[in-house]
Amino acid sequence: MRIxxxxxxxxxxxxxxxxxxxxxxxxxxxxxDMHNASLLAYHVGAEAIDDLDQINPETDIFIxxxxxDVIKSIAEALTKHGKLIVHTxxxxxxxxxxxxxNNAGVFYPLQTLSKNKEVDFFTVPLCIEGADDNITRQxxxxxxxxxxxxxxxxxxxxxxxxxxxVFACNFPNYLYxxxxxxxxxxxxxxxxxxxxxxxxxxxxxxxxPAEVQTGPAVRNDENTxxxxxxxxxxxxxxxxxxxxxxxxxxxxxxxxxxxx
Amino acid sequence: MRIxxxxxxxxxxxxxxxxxxxxxxxxxxxxxDMHNASLLAYHVGAEAIDDLDQINPETDIFIxxxxxDVIKSIAEALTKHGKLIVHTxxxxxxxxxxxxxNNAGVFYPLQTLSKNKEVDFFTVPLCIEGADDNITRQxxxxxxxxxxxxxxxxxxxxxxxxxxxVFACNFPNYLYxxxxxxxxxxxxxxxxxxxxxxxxxxxxxxxxPAEVQTGPAVRNDENTxxxxxxxxxxxxxxxxxxxxxxxxxxxxxxxxxxxx
Numbered sequence: 001m002r003i004x005x006x007x008x009x010x011x012x013x014x015x016x017x018x019x020x021x022x023x024x025x026x027x028x029x030x031x032x033d034m035h036n037a038s039l040l041a042y043h044v045g046a047e048a049i050d051d052l053d054q055i056n057p058e059t060d061i062f063i064x065x066x067x068x069d070v071i072k073s074i075a076e077a078l079t080k081h082g083k084l085i086v087h088t089x090x091x092x093x094x095x096x097x098x099x100x101x102n103n104a105g106v107f108y109p110l111q112t113l114s115k116n117k118e119v120d121f122f123t124v125p126l127c128i129e130g131a132d133d134n135i136t137r138q139x140x141x142x143x144x145x146x147x148x149x150x151x152x153x154x155x156x157x158x159x160x161x162x163x164x165x166v167f168a169c170n171f172p173n174y175l176y177x178x179x180x181x182x183x184x185x186x187x188x189x190x191x192x193x194x195x196x197x198x199x200x201x202x203x204x205x206x207x208x209p210a211e212v213q214t215g216p217a218v219r220n221d222e223n224t225x226x227x228x229x230x231x232x233x234x235x236x237x238x239x240x241x242x243x244x245x246x247x248x249x250x251x252x253x254x255x256x257x258x259x260x
Numbered sequence: 261m262r263i264x265x266x267x268x269x270x271x272x273x274x275x276x277x278x279x280x281x282x283x284x285x286x287x288x289x290x291x292x293d294m295h296n297a298s299l300l301a302y303h304v305g306a307e308a309i310d311d312l313d314q315i316n317p318e319t320d321i322f323i324x325x326x327x328x329d330v331i332k333s334i335a336e337a338l339t340k341h342g343k344l345i346v347h348t349x350x351x352x353x354x355x356x357x358x359x360x361x362n363n364a365g366v367f368y369p370l371q372t373l374s375k376n377k378e379v380d381f382f383t384v385p386l387c388i389e390g391a392d393d394n395i396t397r398q399x400x401x402x403x404x405x406x407x408x409x410x411x412x413x414x415x416x417x418x419x420x421x422x423x424x425x426v427f428a429c430n431f432p433n434y435l436y437x438x439x440x441x442x443x444x445x446x447x448x449x450x451x452x453x454x455x456x457x458x459x460x461x462x463x464x465x466x467x468x469p470a471e472v473q474t475g476p477a478v479r480n481d482e483n484t485x486x487x488x489x490x491x492x493x494x495x496x497x498x499x500x501x502x503x504x505x506x507x508x509x510x511x512x513x514x515x516x517x518x519x520x
Contacts, residue, residue: 068484091484111456112474117463123455151452160446161453163488167498168439168453169460170475171505172432177469177512179428186420192411193421193428194465195383196371200429201461203377205454209437214372215430224328224351228423237508238427244504245431248497252437 001142002058005029005046006074007065008036010113011088013043015063018121018146020044027059057081061142063088063107064097071096075104084135090162093155094129104131105139108158109147112169121146127153127161178238210252217249261402262318265289265306266334267325268296270373271348273303275323278381278406280304287319317341321402323348323367324357331356335364344395350422353415354389364391365399368418369407372429381406387413387421438498470512477509 001024005016008031016026026046031037034050041048049055055078062078064071065088075097078085085097086105097104106129113119126143128150130136136152143150153161176197180190203212216224225246232239261284265276268291276286286306291297294310301308309315315338322338324331325348335357338345345357346365357364368387373379386403388410390396396412403410413421436457440450463472476484485506492499 068481091487110452112459112463112472114463114472117472119459125452125455127452149452149455151448153448157446157448159487159491160442161448163491164439164442164453165456166475166477166488166502167435167442169456170473170477170509171435171501172457173460173464173469173473174477174505174509174512175427175431175435176464177473179424180469182420182424182427186417188411188413188417188421190464190468192370192385192387192409193424195385195409196425196429197432197461197464199372199379200433201457203372203374204433204436204450204457208450209433209440212372212374212377213430213433213437215426215433217426217430217434221328227351227419228426231419231423237511241431241504241508242426244501245434248501249430249434251497252434 001025001060002027004055004059004062005040005044005065006062006078007031008033008040009065010115011109012063012065013040013115014113014119014121014124015065015088015107015109015146016040016044016046021121022145024145028054028056030055052077055081057083059083061086068092072099076100084138086139090127090158090165094131095155098131102131103135105129105135106155106158107139107143108153108161110161110165122148125149125151127151127158129154129158175241178241182238213249213253215249217246218253220250220253261285261320262287264315264319264322265300265304265325266322266338267291268293268300269325270375271369272323272325273300273375274373274379274381274384275325275348275367275369275406276300276304276306281381282405284405288314288316290315312337315341317343319343321346328352332359336360344398346399350387350418350425354391355415358391362391363395365389365395366415366418367399367403368413368421370421370425382408385409385411387411387418389414389418435501438501442498473509473513475509477506478513480510480513 003019003024004027005012026044028047029037029041030049037048061084064074068089071087079101084103086107088107090108094106108127110125124147126147128139130139263279263284264287265272286304288307289297289301290309297308321344324334328349331347339361344363346367348367350368366389370385384407386407388399390399
């Protein structure tokens, strides 16, 4: 397919490279910042533009991968070309595009992507929604050229996925940060914790998290929890996090692995 | 070395197997439960016992890998044999053993170990403490036969490591559980989140967590956070966790990556 990439951020960069590797042609890369547009365009053999008036209509799909709050205005500006338009946002309704054209869809990669970190794109879950069955089928076909994990997901489910990703990725990373700081304050390096972090994530690749929950809270080891809270007496913020999450683990465990 | 394993739980099982693989001789495996003692003893070619009176004093080291609150009484019972005694607990002072004998140490594996989950033991960080320099050297040598990540760690540092492990392992696993429940409630499977969880842990293998923090909180995206909290209106516990962790990420970000 001929693909036009709108945006030059982390998602745009990984998507463009994956499409290029799969044999698609990246027609143009648009960014407000010509430097960023050029970097990505050069990488994927495309033309760089920084003005939507320079869009070449000879394309099959526009993939809008920009900040959530500018998706609508860009979608509106692109509808005149009469081509399929999709966005890549987890938190944004299909309606942000389908308000302007029925030739609309969503192509949401459920992964944490950084420009300078390679990822095997075939493992990235792609969550697809189309304004009609025909568009959905087209997008699923396109998605399957770059990923082995393609899902049909409606707008409501996609919002749940986006929320769940905060719990599964952003919050754990912040807890890693707390652990790293605790070690640094006592002259120990983060490398001591890296195998533990990796193994914890690897365990849930084949188990459900509730099956492999460990630690003082799940065994209701009150002595250890009291000792840990005591150690955090000078860190009220960490103490609050420790208390809340431990209480939730205890409550959840008593309720038989259901939360709420 | 001739090694006697006291205990048959997760840590005892992995340690015994690692020592056996490294060419050491496991003399005996003790457990209060003869069935458990036999299972592990058979696996590592040792004698199983369920009575401390059956201890064979022809050994070089006793490794006590039992619940924290029984370490002291077992250590006291073993001192009469005059051999080196270590425990494997992150939360317990060296003093739990050195109160009875100077021939004391700690051999703490900083990893989440489950009996039915294989792990490459050479990657497991082993945190070593000895009652004197000579014992420490002996234990470091022994540790280096089974792991490439051997650290000298005093009792205070070990307690910090144990606390940090709760933040780096137990709490993230619970957050994975929350994410899994959110998906299940909307007819989606946990496999959709597994690549994200693994990549999040892999990113911090080469970066510090603060360098790769993503999500609505770190970019202070108030619209997305408000939408997420709205979605959690019927889940007050999850709302409390979302609020607290998001506030902490925002605060930490403004403070320039230091917590507190």
